[in-house]
Amino acid sequence: MGVFGELLITAGVLVLAFLVWQLWWNDMVMAGQQSEAAAEISQTWIDEDRSSRDQAPAAPAATEPSKSAPVDFGEPVVGEAPSNAKSFAVLYVPRFGTDYHRSIAEGIGNDVLSSSRLGVGHYPGTQMPGEVGNFAVAAHRSANGGGMHLINELRLGDAIYVQTADGYYTYRFRDLEYVAPTEVAVLAPVPHDPDAAPVDRFITLTSCNPLLSTAERIIAYGVLEAWQPTSAGPPAEVAAVINAQAQG
Amino acid sequence: MYAALWRILPGPIWLRVVLVFLLIAVVLFTLATWVFPWVDAIVNNQEVTVGSP
Numbered sequence: 001m002g003v004f005g006e007l008l009i010t011a012g013v014l015v016l017a018f019l020v021w022q023l024w025w026n027d028m029v030m031a032g033q034q035s036e037a038a039a040e041i042s043q044t045w046i047d048e049d050r051s052s053r054d055q056a057p058a059a060p061a062a063t064e065p066s067k068s069a070p071v072d073f074g075e076p077v078v079g080e081a082p083s084n085a086k087s088f089a090v091l092y093v094p095r096f097g098t099d100y101h102r103s104i105a106e107g108i109g110n111d112v113l114s115s116s117r118l119g120v121g122h123y124p125g126t127q128m129p130g131e132v133g134n135f136a137v138a139a140h141r142s143a144n145g146g147g148m149h150l151i152n153e154l155r156l157g158d159a160i161y162v163q164t165a166d167g168y169y170t171y172r173f174r175d176l177e178y179v180a181p182t183e184v185a186v187l188a189p190v191p192h193d194p195d196a197a198p199v200d201r202f203i204t205l206t207s208c209n210p211l212l213s214t215a216e217r218i219i220a221y222g223v224l225e226a227w228q229p230t231s232a233g234p235p236a237e238v239a240a241v242i243n244a245q246a247q248g
Numbered sequence: 249m250y251a252a253l254w255r256i257l258p259g260p261i262w263l264r265v266v267l268v269f270l271l272i273a274v275v276l277f278t279l280a281t282w283v284f285p286w287v288d289a290i291v292n293n294q295e296v297t298v299g300s301p
Contacts, residue, residue, distance in 0.1 A: 006249045017276070021284045108297045123297070138297045148296075184298050208296045217298050 022143050023212075030116050030145035037117040038090045038103040039245040045165045046246065049230040076130030076201070076227035077166040081122070085111045089129055091120055091137070092161035092238045095173075096150045099241050104162070108138050119147045126187050129162045129169045129203075130227055133189035136204040141211060141218070148207035151220050152176065160203055160222045161238050167229040168238075171203040171222035178209055179217050186219045200224070 082088045082105075089104040105118040112121040120139040127133035139147030158173040179186060186206065189198035201224035209218035228235070234242045257264040 003249045014279070017279060018284055018287060021280055022288060025280065026284070026288070108299075113296060121297075140296055179298065181295060181298060186298055206296060206298055214295045217296070219298075 027143050027146050030119070033116040034102050034119040034145045034147070035099075037087070038101045041087055041103060042090045042101070042163055042242060043245050045163070045230060046242070048165070053231060071228070071232065073167075073228050073232065076169060076224070077229070078128050078131040079164055079166055081124065081128055082106050084109070084124075085115070085118065087118060088122075088164060090163040091147075092163065092241065093154075093158070094237055095154055095158045096148075099244075101241060102139070102145075102147050104137055113138065113140055114144045116145070119145045123187055126204075127189065127201075129164055130201060130224060132201055133198040134187060134191060134202040134204050135162070136187045136206065138206045141207040141209070148205060151205060151207050151218055152209075154220050159235070159237055160205075161235060162203070163234070163242075165230070167227060167232070168235055169224060170226040170228075170235055172225045173220060173222045175221055177219040177221070179219055181214070181217050183217065186217075191219075191221065 079088065084107040085105055087103040087105040091102045091104050093100055102119045103117065104120045104122055105112045105115075106122050106124060108121040108123055112118045120137050122128075123136040123138065126136040129135050139145075141148055141151065154173045154176065156173065156175070160171040160173055162169040162171065177186065185192045185194055186204060188194040188196075189202075190196040190200075191202065191204060203222040203224070205220040205222075207218050208214050209216040226235075233239065254264065254268075257267050259267075
């Protein structure tokens with residue numbers, strides 16, 4: 001076998017090694033780093049809330065998640081959109097894994113989506129969590145932490161939790177849609193009806209489809225079901241994850 | 249190319265095998281630490297967002 005043949009084989013092995021690194025090793029490393037960063041910021045908000053209530057004891061005491069009828073906390077608090085690449089929310093989707101959590105940051109550039117501390121990006125100009133309209137976010141389907149690897153596994157009624165400094169927003173997954181990459185109408189306050197006045201509070205997740213391709217986009221829609229302030233504690237389904245962060 | 253490398257390596261066969269594995273480890277570490285991230289930044293065109301082209 002000549003040197004040329006050996007070079008060709010070497011090139012093939014290098015390409016394979018790169019794919020293993022990109023789709024498995026680096027994906028796994030980044031997923032871990034992104035989860036860790038999300039846990040940190042989540043814990044910061046809980047600690048800040050606790051210390052602010054310690055200083056102002058007049059505020060109602062924290063209630064344990066009660067098993068009786070759900071408390072109505074009124075209109076959801078809507079935060080301000082931060083500057084680009086700044087993290088302002090944490091996403092929890094039990095269907096993606098019971099301990100799945102990722103930071104949501106402002107912007108959809110590679111500085112957010114391919115960052116080892118962020119991973120999920122909020123479309124600038126779309127609404128914020130809890131706001132009437134459409135809270136639209138994007139994440140990688142594979143590699144770079146693969147924030148939405150299992151987006152196609154979502155089932156009707158699956159919970160999508162968004163935590164911010166203000167509290168917890170519980171969305172319920174409604175349906176999936178497959179669109180062309182230019183279909184910006186999915187981001188409208190009322191998806192596909194840009195002129196309509198919004199009434200509902202939607203969340204929209206976008207990623208690429210099919211897996212490992214960029215030919216289409218996969219879109220997941222959810223509707224806000226409930227809101228609770230940080231002082232009320234996390235929703236039962238994600239309480240274990242969030243409390244584990246506190247100890248870890 | 250690889251035959252020449254094998255001849256250059258010193259010692260008995262077991263030592264050469266160990267050295268080959270060490271070389272592979274060094275090459276893989278270099279690739280994963282510096283080369284692959286650089287390549288990834290160049291070829292990474294995984295579009296996950298919707299938007300006007």
